[in-house]
Amino acid sequence: MAETYWGESAKEGLAFFGKMSACISHDIKNYLAIINEKAGLVGDLLFVAEQGRPLDTEKVKKLVQDISQQIKRADHVVRSLNRLAHSVDKSRCVVDLNETVGLIVSISQRLAASKGVRLEMRLPTSAVQVESNPFSLMYILFLYLDKAMSAPNDGQVKVILKDMGDEGQVTISGSFEALVHSSEAVPAPIPGLQEKLGVTVKLEGNFGEAVIRVPKAFKLKDIQS
Amino acid sequence: MKVLLIDDEEEFVTTLAERFSLRGIDTDWVTSGSDAIRRADLTRYDVVVIDVKMPQMPGLDVMESIHKKHPNVKFIFLTGYSSKECYRACKEAGACDYLIKPVKIETLIEKVLEAAQT
Numbered sequence: 001m002a003e004t005y006w007g008e009s010a011k012e013g014l015a016f017f018g019k020m021s022a023c024i025s026h027d028i029k030n031y032l033a034i035i036n037e038k039a040g041l042v043g044d045l046l047f048v049a050e051q052g053r054p055l056d057t058e059k060v061k062k063l064v065q066d067i068s069q070q071i072k073r074a075d076h077v078v079r080s081l082n083r084l085a086h087s088v089d090k091s092r093c094v095v096d097l098n099e100t101v102g103l104i105v106s107i108s109q110r111l112a113a114s115k116g117v118r119l120e121m122r123l124p125t126s127a128v129q130v131e132s133n134p135f136s137l138m139y140i141l142f143l144y145l146d147k148a149m150s151a152p153n154d155g156q157v158k159v160i161l162k163d164m165g166d167e168g169q170v171t172i173s174g175s176f177e178a179l180v181h182s183s184e185a186v187p188a189p190i191p192g193l194q195e196k197l198g199v200t201v202k203l204e205g206n207f208g209e210a211v212i213r214v215p216k217a218f219k220l221k222d223i224q225s
Numbered sequence: 226m227k228v229l230l231i232d233d234e235e236e237f238v239t240t241l242a243e244r245f246s247l248r249g250i251d252t253d254w255v256t257s258g259s260d261a262i263r264r265a266d267l268t269r270y271d272v273v274v275i276d277v278k279m280p281q282m283p284g285l286d287v288m289e290s291i292h293k294k295h296p297n298v299k300f301i302f303l304t305g306y307s308s309k310e311c312y313r314a315c316k317e318a319g320a321c322d323y324l325i326k327p328v329k330i331e332t333l334i335e336k337v338l339e340a341a342q343t
Contacts, residue, residue: 029305029326030234036327037240044247066236113233113280 148174258282
């Protein structure tokens with residue numbers, strides 16, 4: 001059961017799930033608002049055409065294309081929500097780190113923009129697969145990404161995934177130095193959760209990077225519930 | 226009456242501005258708080274319609290900044306956040322209204338006209 005990895009820290013997991021869901025729902029709201037206005041403008045143009053003004057058919061075509069584009073964007077976000085929701089289905093399975101990193105970065109875009117931070121992501125061409133707990137992995141990645149977004153390097157945070165053979169390595173750039181000396185540098189549940197998943201996190205590059213190492217094959221510890 | 230629309234989502238704000246213009250309302254638009262403050266110094270606006278959460282400068286900060294020099298400008302917040310706390314904060318800071326996206330254009334324009342007459 002997924003909750004055996006969390007124990008007393010389950011509320012942090014719920015808070016993470018809530019925060020991600022809120023980000024996604026806000027994105028969907030925005031796309032719906034754009035679709036509302038674009039569709040409304042089509043209605044306005046048809047109305048004035050009925051009053052005698054010539055209808056700009058090219059403009060209407062463009063608006064229809066714009067609506068289609070916004071629907072695609074909203075659909076992408078809904079798929080992210082779906083993947084997040086299903087990440088708690090299994091406590092242990094093969095996790096595609098390319099997809100997981102991509103999902104967390106995608107969901108975090110609006111948060112990053114609200115902080116004036118640009119997110120850059122680099123993924124390897126081949127999938128990096130690890131055996132782990134998908135929801136917990138997402139949580140760990142997001143916590144360090146969130147810290148980095150609070151202290152970016154020149155307004156930018158880079159997230160780089162590499163295949164290191166026996167492990168996947170996610171490097172998140174940020175100014176972690178100030179955070180190292182803060183009591184909140186490492187969230188409370190993280191060390192225990194990382195240990196249970198075999199994940200190691202080291203601050204390197206004079207604390208300009210958090211390097212998260214996820215073993216590809218790790219015997220997830222049986223935890224007493 | 227002159228209206229300024231402020232939203233970081235350009236597709237949204239440009240389309241809304243066009244709908245306002247089709248209804249004969251003299252409308253400008255910008256996509257950031259800093260641009261809005263600059264514009265407000267150059268043009269006398271009666272009503273500003275603004276998003277609550279924008280990158281780098283939240284809507285409340287924009288309102289506060291514009292009100293320092295132009296206290297008579299009326300503000301309507303148009304946002305995707307249906308939070309009671311956010312609503313209260315905006316109203317207490319002096320906003321005329323707080324509307325949730327997506328909104329009917331007729332409702333928004335009604336609120337804009339009301340605000341302009343207060």
